[in-house]
Amino acid sequence: MIKNIFTLCISVVCGIIIHAQSFESPNGKLQLNFAIKEEGSPYYALQYKGKTIVKDSKLGFILKPSTSYFSGFKVENISYTSENNTWKTVWGPNKEVNDHYKEMLVHLVQNKTGWKLDIRFRLFDDGLGFRYEFPVQPELRHFTINNELTSFNLGKDYKAFWIPADYDTNEFPVTTSALSRISGLIDEVRKEPLAAKAPSTSLAVQTPLMLKSQDGIYINIHEAALVNFPAMTLNLDDKNFILSSNLTPDKNGDRGFIQTGSVSPWRTMIISDDAREILSSNLIVNLNEPNKIEDPSWIKPTKYIGVWWEYFTGGGSTWAFSDNQDIRIGETDYKTLKPNGRHGANTKHVKEYIDFAAANGFDAVLVEGWNEGWEDNQAYRKEHIYSFTKAYPDFDVKELQAYAKRKNVKIIMHHESTSSVVDYERQLKDAFRFMKDNGYNAVKTGYVGPIIPRSEYHDGQWMVNHYRYVAETAAQYQIMVNSHEAVRPTGLHRTYPNWIAQESARGTEFESFNGNKPDHTTILPFTRLIGGPMDYTPGIFEGDLSVYGNNKAKLSTTLTKQLALYITMYSPLQMAADLIENYKKYPDAFQFIKDVAVDWDSSYILEAEPGDYVTIARKAKNKNEWFVGSITDENPREATVDLSFLPKGQKFEAIIYKDGKNASWNHNPKSYEISKQKVKSSEKLKIEVAPGGGFAISIKPV
Template sequence: MKKYIVSFCIGILFVVITKGQSLSSPNGQLKLNFKIEGEGTPYYSLNYKDKNVLKDSKLGFVVKPADSYASDFKIDAFDHSSFNEKWEPVWGPNKEVANHYNEMLVHLVQNKTGWKLNIRFRLFDDGLGFRYEFPVQSELRHFTIKDEVTSFNFGKDYKAFWIPADYDTNEFPVTTSKLSEISKLIDEARKEPLAAKAPSATLAVQTPLMLKSQDGIYINIHEAALVNFPAMTLDVDEKNFILSSNLTPDRNGDKGFIQTGSVSPWRTLIISDDAREILSSNLIINLNEPSKIEDTSWIKPAKYIGVWWEYFTGGGSTWAYSDNQDIRIGETDYNTLKPNGRHGANTKHVKEYIDFAAENGFDAVLVEGWNEGWEDNQAYRKEHIYSFIKAYPDFDVEELHAYAKSKKIKIIMHHETTSSAVDYERQLQKSFQFMKDNGYDAVKTGYVGPIIPRSEYHDSQWMVNHYKYVVETAAQYHIMVNSHEAVRPTGLHRTFPNWIAQESARGTEFESFNGNRQDHTTILPFTRLIGGPMDYTPGIFEGDLSVYGNNKAKLSTTLTKQLALYITMYSPLQMAADLIENYKKYPDAFQFIKDVAVDWDTSYILEAEPGDYLTIARKAKNKKEWFVGSITDENSREASVNLSFLPKGEKFEAIIYKDGKNASWNHNPKSYEISKQQVTSGNTLKIKVAPGGGFAISIKFLK
C-alpha cells in the first residue's frame, strides 16, 4: 500500500493546572471543550459552526466490583498535535484518502487510587473521534468493565434512524422516529423473527445511529477500530435526550476484560449540515491503523454470481444433500445415504454457473451447501455440525477446481458455522489449507444462530476477537473474507484489507421472507455502511417469488432500482444474486451489471437525504468510465444528476436504465426503459424515479 505524508506533525506538551482545554478542527468549524467538573468527573462538549450540538457529556468507566473510573480525577497534562496526510487504500470508493486532524491527549490521574487514564481526542473537519487509553501502571494491571459511562448529551429531540440494541443480531428493519418516541415503538420493532436475538435489558439502540436535528444538523454516532473490546450500543434517555454507551456483555454480565497497556475503540461522531458529507466522510477508516498486510497484490475486488438465491425462492433447491436427519460428522458415510434430488451444490449445476460467469465477464462463483453437515435443520446450539474439508458426494472438488481454472473463474468457499465459533477455530487452519490446495482465495463465513461458546453473544468481546482471528489467519493463506452475521464493521478493512466485505445487516435475502421496506436502502448507507462495505447481494430481476411455487414474497423495489444498488450500496465484492434464467430474460438490463465496476478512483455524492433518496456517481478505477445510481423510498421524485464531475471539453455516451412510465415497486416493477444520449460536463439530467424505484447510468468516453 502506498502512503505519503504531505505535511508533518507538531507536538507540544502543556503541563497544566487548569480544569479544561479546547480543541478546534483544521477548518475551525468544530470546537471541542474538555473539562473536569464536580467530583472530578471528566466532561466534553462540541460546537459546530458556533452551534452547540453536544452539551456537557460524561466520560469514563465503572469497573468491578464497584470502583469508579469516571470521577475523582485531576488533569496531569494536555498534549496537542496536528496531522495531515494522504494515503492510498488497497480498494475503496476513492483511490486517495485525506487524513487531516488536530489532536489533544488528556492525561488524567485519580486522586485517591493513583489510577491513570488517558483520553485521546481527534477533531477532523467532519467530526470527532475519541478513545480511552489505559497506561501500564503499577497501581492497576487488570480490570473488568462493569459499565462505560460515555454519553452523548444532545438535549434536543432528534429524528433518529434506529434498530433495537441487540447483542446477537443487526438484522432488524430500520425504524424512523424521534428519540422521544423510541420507547413506545421498540417492543414492536423487537418482534421481528430472527435466528438469534438477545435484546438489551435497557432502552437502547444500535450503532451506527443516524440523527437529524430540526435545524438541519446531521450526526452519525458509531465506533472505529473495534479490537479486543465489546461492541457499543446506546442507551436512550428520552426525557433528557442523552445517549450513553451500553457495551455488549457476555452472558455473565461482564462487559470487558482489560489489561493496561491497551486502548478502547474510538467513539465517533460525524457531523454536517449537508447529508452528502456524512456519506463522503473518511473519519472512521482514518481512525484505523494502516494495513498490516505488506503484500496486498492478491487482494482483488470481484463481481460474482452463485448457487444461493435458489435456496430462498421456494423453488425446491436445498443446501442439504440428503433428507436423513440422523447425521454424525466424522462418522456418517454420505455415499450410503439416499440423495434428496434437490441438492443445489452439485458438480453439473455449479459448472453451469461457472460457464455463465465466464461468458459474462464475472470473476467468481459462490457455492453454498457444498460440504457435509447441512442435514441438521436444528443445528443451533450444537457444536459439531459441519466439515469444512469434506464435500458431498455430488460435489467434485478437484473436477470443479480444474474446470473453473480453465474458464479463469474463481470459486468462493462458504463456511456456515451456525455460530459454533469454537468448532470453526478448531478447523480453521486445515480448512484454509484445503481452500489453498483447491484454488479458493475467498470465503463467505456465516454465524447464524446463538453463539458457542454459550457464554458469548455475536457482539461480545470474545467474538470480536474471533472475527479478527479468522481474518488474520485467512491473510496467512492469502484468503479474502466476506463475513455474514458478524459484528458490524468499524473500518478495520483498512488494517486488514482482505476483510473485503461483511453483511451484518438486513440484506436482500429478507426480501424472500419478511421483506424490506422501500426506504430500507435509502437508510443503510447512512447507518450500517458508515462502518464499512456491505455484501447486500443486489440484482434480483424477478421480484415476484410466487412464480417459483409457494413463496408469496414480492420485492420492495423496481428492477432498475436493483441496478442502482450496485452504486449506492458500496462494496468491492458485488453479487449478481438472481437466477441465471432471469438474467437471460432481460439481457439489455443485465448489461449494466456486466459493465459496472467494483473498484473506484473517485466517488461523488450528488443528492442525499436519509430515508428519502440518494444519488451517487463513481469513476471506475483507472478507466474513463463513470456509473451513476439513484434510488428513492416509496415516493416518486425527479432526480437531478449534475454531470460536472466529468472532464471538461470532452464528450461521452450515457446509457440510462430507468423506470418505465407506469412502473412502481408494487405495480409493473419490471417496467423499464433504456436510452442513450451524448453528454458533457455541462449537462444536468432530470430523471423521474418511480415509487420504490431507481435508475442507473453508464457513462463512457467517446473517442
C-alpha cells in the same frame, strides 16, 4: 484555537489544576471543550458552526465490582498535535484518502488510587473521534469493565433512523422516528423473527445511529477500530435526550476484560448540515490502523454470481444433500445416504454457473451447501455440525477446481458455522489449507444462531476477537473474507483489506420474506455502511417469487433500482444474486451489471437524504468510465444528476437505465427503459424516478 502550550505547561509545573481546555477542527467549524468538573470527573462538549451539538457529557468507566474509574481525577498533562497526509487504499470508494485532523491528548491521574487514564480526542473537518487509552502502570494491570459512562448529551429530540440494541443480531428493519417515540415502538420492533436475539435489557439502540435535528444538522454516532473490546450500543434517556454507551456483555454480565497497555475503540461522531457529507466522510477509516498486509496484490475486488438465491425463492433447492436428519459428523458415510434430489451444490449445476460467469465476465461463483453437515443446520446449541474439508458426494472438488481454472473463474468457499464457533476455530487452519490446496481465494463465513461458547454473544469481546482472528489467519493463506451475521464493521477493512465485505445488516435475503421496505436501501448508506462495505447481494430481476411455487413474497424495488444498488450500496464484493434464467430474460438490463465496476478512483455524492433518496456517481479504477446510481423510497421524485464530475471539454455517451412510465415497486416493477445520449460536464440530467424505483447510468468517452 489551540490554547498556548507553553502557558499550559507552566500551569502544570506550578501545580495549578487545569479545569478546562478547548481546540478546533482544521476548518474551525467544530470546537471541542474538555473539563474536569464536580468530584474530579472528566466531561466534554462539542460545538458545530457555533451551535451546541453535545452538551457537557460524561467520560469514564465503572470497574467491577463497583469501582470508580470516572471521578477523583486531575489533569497531569495535555499535549496537542495535528496531521495532514494522504494515503492510498488497497480498494475503496476512493483511490486516495486525506487524513487531516487536530488532536488533544489528555493525561489524567486519579488522586486516591494513582490510576492513570488518557483520553485522546481528534477533530476532523467532518467530525470527532475519541478513545480511552490505559497506560501500563504498576497500580493497575488488569480490570473488568462493569459499565462505560461515555455519553452524548444531545438535549434535543432528534429524528432517528434506528434498530433495537441486540447483542446477537443486526438484522432488524430500520425504524424512523423521533427519539422520544422509540420507547413506545421498540417492543413491537423486537418481535421480528430472527435466528438469534439477545435484546438489551435497557432502552437502547444500535450503532451506526443516524440522527437529524429540526434545524437540519445531521449526526452519525458509531465507533472505529473495534479491537479486543465489546461492541457499543447506545442507551437512550428519552426524557433528557442523552445517549450513553451500553457495551455488549457476556452472559455473566461482564462487559470487557482489559489489560493496561491497550486502548478502547474510538467513539465517533460525523456531523454536517449537508447529508452528502455524511456519506462522503472518511473519518471511520482514518481512525483505523494502516494496512498490515505487506503485499496485498492478491486481494481483488470481485463481481460474482452463485448457487444461493434459489434456496430462498421457494423453488425447491436445498443446502442439504439428504433429508436424513440422523447425521454424525466424522461418522456418517454420506455415500450410503439417499440423496434428496434437490441439492443445489452439485457438480453439474455449479458448472452451469461457472459457464455463465465465464461467458459474462464475472470473477467468481459462490457455492453454498457444498460441504457435509447441512442436514443438521437447524441444530442450534449443537457443537459439531459441519465439516469444512469434506464435500458432499455430488460435489467433485477436484473436477470443479480444474473446470473453473480453465474458464478463468474462481469458486468462493462457504463456511457456515451455525455459530458453533469453537468447532470452527478447531477446523479453521485445516479449512484454509484445504481452500489453498484447491484454488479457493475467498470465503463467505456465517454465524447463524446462538453462539458457542454458550456464554458469548455475537457482539461481545470474545467474538469481536474471533472475527479478527479469522481475517488475520485467512491473510496467512491469501484468502479474502466476507463475514455474515458478524458484528457490524468499524473500518477494520483498512487494517485487514482481505476482510473485503460483511453482511451485518438486513440484506436482500429478507426480500424473500417480504421483509424489506422501499426506503430500506435509502437508509443503509447512512447507518450500516458508515462502518464499511456490505455484501447486500443486489441484482434481483424477478421480484415476484410466486412464479417459483409457494413463496408469495414480492420485492420492494423496481428492476432498475436493483441496478442502481451496485453504485449506492458500496462494496468491492458485488453479487449478481438472481437466477441465471432471469438474466437471460432481460439481457439489455443485465448489460449494466456486466459493465459496472467494483473498485473506484473516486466517488461523488450528488444527492442524499436519509430515508428518502440517494444519488451517487463513481469513477472506475484506472479507467475513463463513470457509473451513476440513484434510488428513492416509496415516493416518486425527479432526480438531478450534475455531471460536473466529468472532465471538462470532452464529450461522453451515457446509457441510462430507468423506470418505465408506469413503473412502481408494487405495480409494474419490471417496466424499464434504456436510452443513450451525448453528455458533457456542464450539463445536468433530470430523470424521473418511480415509487420504490431508481436508475443507473454508465458513461464513457465518445
